[in-house]
Amino acid sequence: MNSQPTSSDVVDEITATTEAVRDEALGKLGVVGDEETGRFFDVMRQHDLRLYPLVALGLLSVVDTFQGYAFSVLTPEISATLGLSVGAIGASVALSGFSSALSPLPMAALCQNKARRALLCLVTAFGWSFLTLGTGFVTSLSGLLLVMVANGLTSGSVTTLHTPLLMDSYHPQTRVRVLSAYAAVGSAGAVASPLLVVACTGLFDLTWRGVFVVLGAVSTLTSLLALRLRDPGFGAWDTERVRQTVHEHDDGPTHLASRDVALRFWEICRRLLLIPTTKRLLVGFAIFGVLTVPMAVFFSFFLQRQWDLSPAERGLFAAAQAVVSIVALLLYGSRGEKLFRRDPTRVLYSSGLLLAVALVSIVLGALSPTFAGMTVGFCLSSALVTILGPSIGIAMMSITPAAMRPHLGALTGMSVASGGIAGALFLGGIESRYGIAGAMVSMAVPGVIGSLVIASAGRFIRADLDRMIEEVVEDEKIRSITADGRRPPLLACRGVDFSYGQVQVLHKVDFTVDDGEMVALLGVNGAGKSTLLNVISGIGLPSQGTVRLRGQDITYIDAERRVGLGITQIPGGRAVFDTMTVEENLRSFGYTVARSRRHLAQSIDECYERFPPLLARRTHNAASLSGGEQQMLALCKALILQPALLLIDELSLGLAPVVVGDLLEMVRRINAGGTAVVIVEQSINVALSLATHAYFMEKGQIRFDGRSSDLLARDDLLRAVFLTGAGAQAAGSA
Amino acid sequence: MPVIPWTPSKNSATNRREMTHTARPGWGRRISAAGAVLATLAAAGCGSMGNLAFTQDHRLAITAPEHRAHIDRPVTLRWQITDFRIAAPSSEPPSRSAGYFALFVDRSPVPPGETTDIVAEGDPECARTPGCPDKRYFAERGIYTTTQNQLTLASVPDLGTHEPNELHTVTIVLLDTEGDRIGESAWYVEFWLPNRDER
Numbered sequence: 061m062n063s064q065p066t067s068s069d070v071v072d073e074i075t076a077t078t079e080a081v082r083d084e085a086l087g088k089l090g091v092v093g094d095e096e097t098g099r100f101f102d103v104m105r106q107h108d109l110r111l112y113p114l115v116a117l118g119l120l121s122v123v124d125t126f127q128g129y130a131f132s133v134l135t136p137e138i139s140a141t142l143g144l145s146v147g148a149i150g151a152s153v154a155l156s157g158f159s160s161a162l163s164p165l166p167m168a169a170l171c172q173n174k175a176r177r178a179l180l181c182l183v184t185a186f187g188w189s190f191l192t193l194g195t196g197f198v199t200s201l202s203g204l205l206l207v208m209v210a211n212g213l214t215s216g217s218v219t220t221l222h223t224p225l226l227m228d229s230y231h232p233q234t235r236v237r238v239l240s241a242y243a244a245v246g247s248a249g250a251v252a253s254p255l256l257v258v259a260c261t262g263l264f265d266l267t268w269r270g271v272f273v274v275l276g277a278v279s280t281l282t283s284l285l286a287l288r289l290r291d292p293g294f295g296a297w298d299t300e301r302v303r304q305t306v307h308e309h310d311d312g313p314t315h316l317a318s319r320d321v322a323l324r325f326w327e328i329c330r331r332l333l334l335i336p337t338t339k340r341l342l343v344g345f346a347i348f349g350v351l352t353v354p355m356a357v358f359f360s361f362f363l364q365r366q367w368d369l370s371p372a373e374r375g376l377f378a379a380a381q382a383v384v385s386i387v388a389l390l391l392y393g394s395r396g397e398k399l400f401r402r403d404p405t406r407v408l409y410s411s412g413l414l415l416a417v418a419l420v421s422i423v424l425g426a427l428s429p430t431f432a433g434m435t436v437g438f439c440l441s442s443a444l445v446t447i448l449g450p451s452i453g454i455a456m457m458s459i460t461p462a463a464m465r466p467h468l469g470a471l472t473g474m475s476v477a478s479g480g481i482a483g484a485l486f487l488g489g490i491e492s493r494y495g496i497a498g499a500m501v502s503m504a505v506p507g508v509i510g511s512l513v514i515a516s517a518g519r520f521i522r523a524d525l526d527r528m529i530e531e532v533v534e535d536e537k538i539r540s541i542t543a544d545g546r547r548p549p550l551l552a553c554r555g556v557d558f559s560y561g562q563v564q565v566l567h568k569v570d571f572t573v574d575d576g577e578m579v580a581l582l583g584v585n586g587a588g589k590s591t592l593l594n595v596i597s598g599i600g601l602p603s604q605g606t607v608r609l610r611g612q613d614i615t616y617i618d619a620e621r622r623v624g625l626g627i628t629q630i631p632g633g634r635a636v637f638d639t640m641t642v643e644e645n646l647r648s649f650g651y652t653v654a655r656s657r658r659h660l661a662q663s664i665d666e667c668y669e670r671f672p673p674l675l676a677r678r679t680h681n682a683a684s685l686s687g688g689e690q691q692m693l694a695l696c697k698a699l700i701l702q703p704a705l706l707l708i709d710e711l712s713l714g715l716a717p718v719v720v721g722d723l724l725e726m727v728r729r730i731n732a733g734g735t736a737v738v739i740v741e742q743s744i745n746v747a748l749s750l751a752t753h754a755y756f757m758e759k760g761q762i763r764f765d766g767r768s769s770d771l772l773a774r775d776d777l778l779r780a781v782f783l784t785g786a787g788a789q790a791a792g793s794a
Numbered sequence: 795m796p797v798i799p800w801t802p803s804k805n806s807a808t809n810r811r812e813m814t815h816t817a818r819p820g821w822g823r824r825i826s827a828a829g830a831v832l833a834t835l836a837a838a839g840c841g842s843m844g845n846l847a848f849t850q851d852h853r854l855a856i857t858a859p860e861h862r863a864h865i866d867r868p869v870t871l872r873w874q875i876t877d878f879r880i881a882a883p884s885s886e887p888p889s890r891s892a893g894y895f896a897l898f899v900d901r902s903p904v905p906p907g908e909t910t911d912i913v914a915e916g917d918p919e920c921a922r923t924p925g926c927p928d929k930r931y932f933a934e935r936g937i938y939t940t941t942q943n944q945l946t947l948a949s950v951p952d953l954g955t956h957e958p959n960e961l962h963t964v965t966i967v968l969l970d971t972e973g974d975r976i977g978e979s980a981w982y983v984e985f986w987l988p989n990r991d992e993r
Contacts, residue, residue, distance in 0.1 A: 136963070136982065137980075139902045140902065140903055140965050140967075140980035140982060141847070141906070141978040141980055142905060142906075142978075143902055143903050143904050143905030143906065143908065143975070144902055144905075145901070145902045146902065196846075196848070197846060199845070199846070261850070265849050265850045266848060266849055266850065267847050267848055267849060267850055267978075269846055269847060269848045270848040270849060273848065364961070365957055365961075368862070368986075370861075370862060492956070495956060495957070
């Protein structure tokens, strides 16, 4: 059992397991291929699920809107009481919006290493409750700014944490219905808030101060009711069950410890942005923000100016829209569930279509000569836009690993907010030129783009679901290998795709390096060799596939962190800092991993000992060194950092044979010291004289993986290199 | 009735606004410090309970024009007041129950406890002009004071929109005999006027 698996063993094992469990795993993610969703409460009973998380989070989302709603309605009174100008009030609202747009980021960061989403939801709920209450005691602009900004900061938990928490609290068979119900409860807030404000002012004769005190008290009570909220852990109903499927398939142990290097905040965000469906849907959400955020303001003006509605009448109109939205969400829940269960692609296609229809409704509503026509148009559009929340939400969340969903929520919130800012500028310009109705009609332009972008994401969602399953399966297989006492390869790249913009240069590359191995990576110019090295060292991030170091997933780890993990790259051509001296270059290599001063001095002495020409030129700028000396200096990086894996790109390019010989001898010695080396070479003689294991790349694909001696027998592959080399030589001599 | 009044409770002690107005060790202290800073800021931004109005003040009622009515220039406002004695500026010592009215057209009123002179603060031209700010200065800025129960506005400038009708707002507050705004009470009325620029 302790035999070292070869690279092909590992890759084949993972591929076989992925194929075997794919359908079952898709089912665990809620995509079954049929429409047998079952009755909601039957499924809840079957899995012993409670409504409490849904109700608690829904109510928290309602009371979160209290402060903002009351402030928007009572702005004239607040302004008159405090003697604040409209500009000052507008500034406080803008700052609140800004803090609200930024707040999802710390929320996601606070729960990325530990599932403490429920705790954060509660803390922020009490926070905004007290702030709502405190708004009633504000007497100055500074106080107003404080409560507005702080309230914006607390509200980030709703966009960031609620949906991920619901995803992990409910079985995949109920999720679309749960998300729809949650959105419906949120819409109920649009009815509850005006009613509360009307009751406070009309029945209880309260001023705006009294209204905020009452709303704060209601919000505090609601937060107390949500105190039993608990975090079920990341991926309790999906990722963890997919892992279980792998163990059932392998008949292996069920609980394996993860040794993965934890991704940092921005590494997670960057990783999410590399998922094609997510990338498109975030663009879609930004456009969604263009439509919805300023829409609320412009629509209010529209009702006031075009239809002469008073604030109370506008509140009633908003309540009517909310009621229609609630009905639409309740009708959509089970239909959306069936659609997602059968084919998630259709969910996104239908979302694009819904947005398009919503736009038509907005345009017709804005142009309608009758109040009834306008009401129908805007109620319909509001209902359709509300449905987009659960329909796009389920698609995005399902293709995202559970622990990263808060980050996705944060990115989504920021997309919507940034779209909102852009939309306000866009519609403001249109409104000043063509009037309020013109602004409403102009929403069709970004709306059409948004609906196309959202629908286009449907093309990628199946592949992204497969990718997530593959990642989980691979992760579990590596854990199994480790648990069996076997050692995974030092480096294992699997299924790596990489693109420069729209040009894909790596296609499903599998590449493995074992401990202490010397590997040659060969191929013609443009084959993707240097790009592969960049993906391994972290300079480039793959659009698909994984990179593992000793079994740990480092695919999305920053390049500088990989140096600390033991990967060092010597790039082709200019691998040194030209304007720095030799000594400074050597010291800079050491600073990368913060070596102790004494240790670094010893390493630098060793470099001078191995390469005496460098000692003689230690105070000279690197740019003044010969090509060979520069490569010597570059190789010193390996002597100082002592990596587990050294990636060398085009060491011999343009150097005299005698210099190349010296350098190769040094590479051999580094390798003999235990460092695995990947050497990219166009010179087959150089590469194969060093390495016993060779890969040959052509057009971004691995065409050969085997012993170097076997590659020498492959004329069909090597001919291209020889011909290219000969051609290059001929061109050079011409 | 078109007016939406907001005012201090009748028991308010004073008319003046008071101007006093991965677990790592150390996180607890940081959170406590942040809390203390927030509490201090909050205390600075919030007033004492006694000065704040939590229930509406119905002493004043604007009778004309009707709220959100479509009218034409010149605009005449009328209102009724109870439990408040009208007194001319400097006619008697300041008190909460006597004084006159200030009207603010399409602008926010002065903060509680402040006089209308605050509007001229920071205006170098006014500072150089003897007698400034005067009635004309205030009228140019949409501010009028009166001891009557009605006022005809000398002018109501357009708001600069492209709409055929524009929604204007007039806010009325109470001033004591020294010209300081009494409490937080404010009453406002909105009305539509034709936009002369768009005719």
